[in-house]
Amino acid sequence: MTDTSDRARELADLAARFPQLHAPQRWAWGGIDAQFSAVLPPDELITNIHLVGFSGDQVVLCRDARGHWFLPGGTREAAESIESCLARELREEAGARLLGEPVWLGAHRCVTDHPVPYRPWQPHPEKAWLWGWAEVTVDSEPSNPDDGEQVVEVRAMDPAEAQRLLTHHRETWWRELVALAVESRRGR
Template sequence: MTDTTDRAGELADLAARFPALHAPQRWAWGGIDAQFSAELPPDGLITNIHLVGFSQGQVVLCRDARGHWFLPGGTREEAESIESCLARELREEAGAGLAGPPVWLGAHRCVTDSPVPYRPWQPHPEKAWLWGWAEVTVDSAPTNPADGEQVVEVRAMPPAEAGRLLTRGREAWWGELIALAVESRSNHS
């Protein structure tokens, strides 16, 4: 069996075990069609980076002023590296820093209906949202910049609870993303 055949089998297995995560998505809020793959996109397509942060085995979630729970992460700035974006977003939204290197799970490859990119320097109409996990340390309050989400609570919780909070009123794939991160983390121990 070749490496390509092995990788194709791994990707098919992941899609079968996490079907909601791998299903085509329509993100109406952004006019975006998206589909997850464990195959990582080229750096130039990545516009957003999000992390399942683990603190002592628990998942770190953020809650904004609207009561919306989310994983820390966000949009890359012009010419910003993936690593710099991740560090900045963790500090801004969770008051956290990396305690270990990130492990990339995959990305949603996206195509937007919008006639212009979200930010002028972003690729358009195709882009990618990168998802990963890492060990983190929550050691301060979120910095809450004026142009970002206003985080009112950061909480570390068991992965099952994090999955429930993320899927409440939303797509089931959020819970599968948490489960994939937990599985990947246990495989890296």
């Protein structure tokens, strides 16, 4: 068997085990059609980076002023590297820092029907949202910049509780994303 067919079988198995995560999605808030894949996109397409952060065996979640729980991460700035964006977003939203290299799980490949990019330097109409996991430590308060989400609570919790709290999103794929991160971490 070739490496290509092994990889194709691995990707098909992953999609079968996490069907909601891999299902085509419509993110109406951004006029975005999205599709998750474990095949990583080219760097120039990545506009957003998000992380399942593990503090010990617990998952770090942030709660904003509206009461919504979310995984830390956000939008890349102009000419910002993936690593710099991740470090900045962890500090801004969770008061956290990386303790090791992130493991990239995959990305949502996205196409927007908005006429202009969200930020002038971003690719358009195609882009990608990168998802991963890493060991983190929460060692300060979120910096809460004026142009970001206003985080009112950061909490490390059991992965099952994190999955439950992420259900405010109508998209049930969030639970599968956390489950995939837990599985990937156990495999290392």
